[in-house]
Amino acid sequence: MKELIAKAKELLMNKEVDLLIGYQSAGEKKAKPLLIKNPDDADKLVFNEYCLSNLVTYLNRPDIKALSKVAVVAKGCDIRAIVVLLSENQLVREKIFIIGMTCDHVMSPDGTEENIKCSYCKVRNPHLADVVIGAPIDERISKETVVRHEDIEEFNKKTKEEKWNFWKEELSQCIRCYACRQVCPLCYCERCIVDFNNPQWIDTRSNPRGNFAWNIVRALHLSGRCIDCGECERVCPANIPLMLLNRSLQEEAKDKFDWEAGFDPEAQPPLTTFRKEDDEEFIR
Amino acid sequence: MAEQYIDYDKAKEMLGNLTKNSEIEVFGPVKKGNDTFISKLNQNSELSFDYFITVNSIKEALLPRFEPILKYRINHNGVTLEDLPPVKPLVVFGGRPCDASSLPLMKKLFNWDFKDEFYLERLKKVIIITIACDEMDENCFCTSVGGSPRNETGSDVLLERVCSTGWKAKAISEKGKNFLKENSNFFNAKLTPEKGYPKIAEKDIPVVFDSKKIKTWIENNFESPLWEEFGANCLSCAACTFVCPTCHCFDITDDASMWKGVRTKNWDACTLPYFTKHASGHNPRSQSYQRYRQRISHKYSYYIDLFGQVSCTGCGRCSRVCEAGVNILDILKRIDKEATKGGK
Amino acid sequence: MSENVYKPFLMEIVDIKEEAPNTKTFKLNFKKPEEAKKFSFKAGQFGLYSAFGSGESTFCIASSPTRKDYIECTFRIAGRVTTQLANMNIGDTLGFRGPYGNSFPIEEKFYGKNITFVAGGIGLPPVRCLIWNTLDLRDKFKDVNIVYGARTYQDLVYKNELNEWEKREDVNLITTVDPGGEKPENGCTVDWKGHVGFVPTVLEESNIKGGKDSVAIVCGPPIMIKFTLAILEKMGFSPENIYTTLENKMKCGIGKCGRCNVGNFYVCKHGPVINLADLSKLPQEY
Numbered sequence: 001m002k003e004l005i006a007k008a009k010e011l012l013m014n015k016e017v018d019l020l021i022g023y024q025s026a027g028e029k030k031a032k033p034l035l036i037k038n039p040d041d042a043d044k045l046v047f048n049e050y051c052l053s054n055l056v057t058y059l060n061r062p063d064i065k066a067l068s069k070v071a072v073v074a075k076g077c078d079i080r081a082i083v084v085l086l087s088e089n090q091l092v093r094e095k096i097f098i099i100g101m102t103c104d105h106v107m108s109p110d111g112t113e114e115n116i117k118c119s120y121c122k123v124r125n126p127h128l129a130d131v132v133i134g135a136p137i138d139e140r141i142s143k144e145t146v147v148r149h150e151d152i153e154e155f156n157k158k159t160k161e162e163k164w165n166f167w168k169e170e171l172s173q174c175i176r177c178y179a180c181r182q183v184c185p186l187c188y189c190e191r192c193i194v195d196f197n198n199p200q201w202i203d204t205r206s207n208p209r210g211n212f213a214w215n216i217v218r219a220l221h222l223s224g225r226c227i228d229c230g231e232c233e234r235v236c237p238a239n240i241p242l243m244l245l246n247r248s249l250q251e252e253a254k255d256k257f258d259w260e261a262g263f264d265p266e267a268q269p270p271l272t273t274f275r276k277e278d279d280e281e282f283i284r
Numbered sequence: 285m286a287e288q289y290i291d292y293d294k295a296k297e298m299l300g301n302l303t304k305n306s307e308i309e310v311f312g313p314v315k316k317g318n319d320t321f322i323s324k325l326n327q328n329s330e331l332s333f334d335y336f337i338t339v340n341s342i343k344e345a346l347l348p349r350f351e352p353i354l355k356y357r358i359n360h361n362g363v364t365l366e367d368l369p370p371v372k373p374l375v376v377f378g379g380r381p382c383d384a385s386s387l388p389l390m391k392k393l394f395n396w397d398f399k400d401e402f403y404l405e406r407l408k409k410v411i412i413i414t415i416a417c418d419e420m421d422e423n424c425f426c427t428s429v430g431g432s433p434r435n436e437t438g439s440d441v442l443l444e445r446v447c448s449t450g451w452k453a454k455a456i457s458e459k460g461k462n463f464l465k466e467n468s469n470f471f472n473a474k475l476t477p478e479k480g481y482p483k484i485a486e487k488d489i490p491v492v493f494d495s496k497k498i499k500t501w502i503e504n505n506f507e508s509p510l511w512e513e514f515g516a517n518c519l520s521c522a523a524c525t526f527v528c529p530t531c532h533c534f535d536i537t538d539d540a541s542m543w544k545g546v547r548t549k550n551w552d553a554c555t556l557p558y559f560t561k562h563a564s565g566h567n568p569r570s571q572s573y574q575r576y577r578q579r580i581s582h583k584y585s586y587y588i589d590l591f592g593q594v595s596c597t598g599c600g601r602c603s604r605v606c607e608a609g610v611n612i613l614d615i616l617k618r619i620d621k622e623a624t625k626g627g628k
Numbered sequence: 629m630s631e632n633v634y635k636p637f638l639m640e641i642v643d644i645k646e647e648a649p650n651t652k653t654f655k656l657n658f659k660k661p662e663e664a665k666k667f668s669f670k671a672g673q674f675g676l677y678s679a680f681g682s683g684e685s686t687f688c689i690a691s692s693p694t695r696k697d698y699i700e701c702t703f704r705i706a707g708r709v710t711t712q713l714a715n716m717n718i719g720d721t722l723g724f725r726g727p728y729g730n731s732f733p734i735e736e737k738f739y740g741k742n743i744t745f746v747a748g749g750i751g752l753p754p755v756r757c758l759i760w761n762t763l764d765l766r767d768k769f770k771d772v773n774i775v776y777g778a779r780t781y782q783d784l785v786y787k788n789e790l791n792e793w794e795k796r797e798d799v800n801l802i803t804t805v806d807p808g809g810e811k812p813e814n815g816c817t818v819d820w821k822g823h824v825g826f827v828p829t830v831l832e833e834s835n836i837k838g839g840k841d842s843v844a845i846v847c848g849p850p851i852m853i854k855f856t857l858a859i860l861e862k863m864g865f866s867p868e869n870i871y872t873t874l875e876n877k878m879k880c881g882i883g884k885c886g887r888c889n890v891g892n893f894y895v896c897k898h899g900p901v902i903n904l905a906d907l908s909k910l911p912q913e914y
Contacts, residue, residue, distance in 0.1 A: 032609025110318055177521050178556065179519075200708070237339055239319060363723070398633045400633060506911045559877075559887065568876065574913075578913075585892065589892040590892060
């Protein structure tokens with residue numbers, strides 16, 4: 001923690017960055033984002049297993065994007081979002097300072113157990129950072145391991161009708177607050193498809209048609225891009241298991257393209273690249 | 285009349301019974317994951333009564349997420365407007381006093397000059413059965429805005445917990461009295477009040493700010509840099525406003541096929557980036573902190589100018605639901621402190 | 629249930645004028661004569677116009693309240709609703725709710741005074757209603773000045789009426805186009821006789837006089853309003869005597885939906901007409 005605070009002070013004091021985004025305590029077993037411009041506020045910084053938020057999402061906010069340089073505290077899993085944003089030309093590498101934190105695990109949102117995403121984490125040690133803070137941590141699984149999710153296997157055993165009823169029930173609870181979109185580091189569209197009304201692609205009402213269209217379109221827009229931070233599911237005020245959708249699409253990307261987003265800044269994402277040997281004809 | 289009690293089993297039976305009647309809409313507490321929600325009940329709903337506070341508010345019932353306000357048919361001769369089905373009577377069970385006290389507040393707006401009969405009719409036809417609080421958390425502040433854990437405002441029936449599985453019922457309004465009479469076979473549980481209930485008293489929720497001071501500060505400090513600080517973490521979703529019992533902003537949209545259509549009123553929120561954006565691209569509130577300032581100022585200043593009352597019941601739902609860590613109570617306490625310090 | 633406040637009157641389009649590129653004026657008759665009989669409004673008020681299937685859009689009533697039995701509205705294609713409206717023909721049905729909002733205080737504040745209208749581009753329709761209202765009661769006022777400009781000649785709306793006002797002895801009309809707007813390559817089809825220059829500049833160079841007895845009504849794009857207000861104050865117009873109409877985004881028009889308010893000022897209820905003295909007390913959220 002001392003090292004983090006010292007680094008933050010140094011960055012702000014020397015005006016190397018205009019803004020620093022980190023975590024502060026929000027009471028016992030809770031942390032929340034901290035956005036600071038003043039070096040004196042750096043003493044509020046914390047880093048612990050309750051630091052769940054993926055702070056990378058703030059880098060997309062228009063007022064923050066307008067700054068000349070911003071430092072962000074990021075775990076390996078969060079850095080995956082930076083990698084995707086860089087590969088999609090949404091960030092300028094020189095305009096961000098990544099304070100990478102080594103991290104064994106964070107807790108589940110209710111603070112009772114290890115977060116499920118940490119069990120198959122491959123980046124306990126930040127893979128892209130300007131400075132790494134914290135002792136190196138042994139990776140539990142190798143980069144090559146193909147992760148299979150039990151809940152998806154379980155879900156896929158359901159019949160079509162059962163699946164339909166499951167999602168019908170779950171998505172009926174969606175109130176269309178767009179917390180999932182606003183918290184997602186990869187939902188950066190200046191104008192989201194749901195905010196278009198001419199034509200109205202997606203029904204904005206919280207009815208079955210609108211809710212299915214919205215949640216499925218969002219999942220599809222994240223296919224091959226989602227970095228599994230789980231923020232959408234964590235913030236959903238209706239407790240909808242959104243990661244079930246997102247992770248199934250991640251597995252598809254793995255199976256079809258041998259692709260996992262957010263690890264290699266040099267790699268070309270499969271859905272935005274064209275290769276001559278591609279099967280599909282439509283693009284030629 | 286003798287004292288009336290209802291226990292969990294009878295409450296389930298009563299609500300189950302009410303849902304059989306397709307002529308009324310019944311809302312009650314349903315558990316999902318670790319949380320409880322006020323939901324529209326059907327025969328399969330699994331009711332849960334062991335909750336501290338629901339994530340959403342009873343607004344869900346009174347101001348639906350969306351509702352038709354116009355139906356029309358389009359034909360060669362033009363357009364024909366069609367009648368809408370009448371608003372059904374409702375029973376809303378399981379809100380807290382900080383839910384119910386929002387109703388008279390919202391009524392002022394929907395009754396302001398032009399009468400929004402959709403809300404007002406529902407308000408006339410609803411039975412609000414509120415459960416007094418016997419738990420609180422660090423986000424509760426009802427007493428600072430004139431409420432209390434046992435506040436009767438807006439309720440028709442108030443239930444007070446007397447043991448781990450039941451409540452004592454009290455009729456607050458004429459509607460409530462009739463409801464208790466009509467459903468007396470459910471409000472006849474033989475319960476023995478246990479010691480230790482209710483678990484909290486009004487004094488457990490101390491008054492922590494002066495809303496008058498807050499109003500004055502807001503009036504004089506629109507340009508204060510503190511607003512940027514208050515809204516710094518805000519990511520501009522609508523979670524806080526949608527769970528809020530008094531946030532009432534809505535959008536109006538048409539949905540039509542070639543020959544017929546419906547116009548609906550849908551929840552919308554001042555915190556969302558597109559809320560005030562003009563077709564020209566101009567946006568009077570383009571930044572997230574400006575939108576958050578609007579939310580607080582509307583509740584703690586503008587609403588008072590219009591209707592003489594703070595438009596916040598102190599339920600703390602917005603803080604609980606905000607995963608970016610924007611906490612309304614922290615902000616109000618800070619404003620109170622600033623106002624005291626600055627003397628204006 | 630009693631009356632549904634969201635229910636529009638059904639109106640028939642009886643005339644369509646192409647005013648400028650993407651800008652049209654509709655003349656609308658009430659489908660039900662009894663609704664027409666009951667209907668009245670004041671200059672400055674607005675309404676919500678429905679294109680059934682697309683939704684509602686807010687514009688002022690552009691005709692004068694002194695002309696009964698019909699209303700007119702002028703709109704520019706900007707979004708979904710105005711696109712559908714623009715595709716409608718004479719005889720088609722649209723919806724109208726209103727009149728809503730406050731109005732210009734003609735009797736209380738304008739009678740016996742010099743009236744100066746300053747408008748830019750699509751800002752003329754909101755004051756056209758008041759212009760005709762004023763001209764129909766011409767003897768109640770002293771001088772009447774109209775300063776109107778647009779980007780190009782093509783963008784000037786109500787060209788016929790501009791000609792009519794030009795001819796009148798009792799109206800001082802000053803028209804202007806932005807530099808280049810008078811050239812044939814920018815769509816100008818006439819030998820332009822008006823001024824060339826921006827509205828605030830042309831206003832400043834005119835012989836129009838400010839002072840206690842003078843009222844100005846300003847409407848146009850935000851940038852024009854900003855510079856015009858400064859000029860008007862310089863010319864001796866007092867902030868109480870400078871009026872404009874606010875155009876915040878609206879949905880319900882009746883003070884419920886929470887979209888249009890600027891501080892505690894609901895544009896749909898307390899506005900849209902506001903004088904500069906009151907406007908300067910509001911937060912800059914318009």
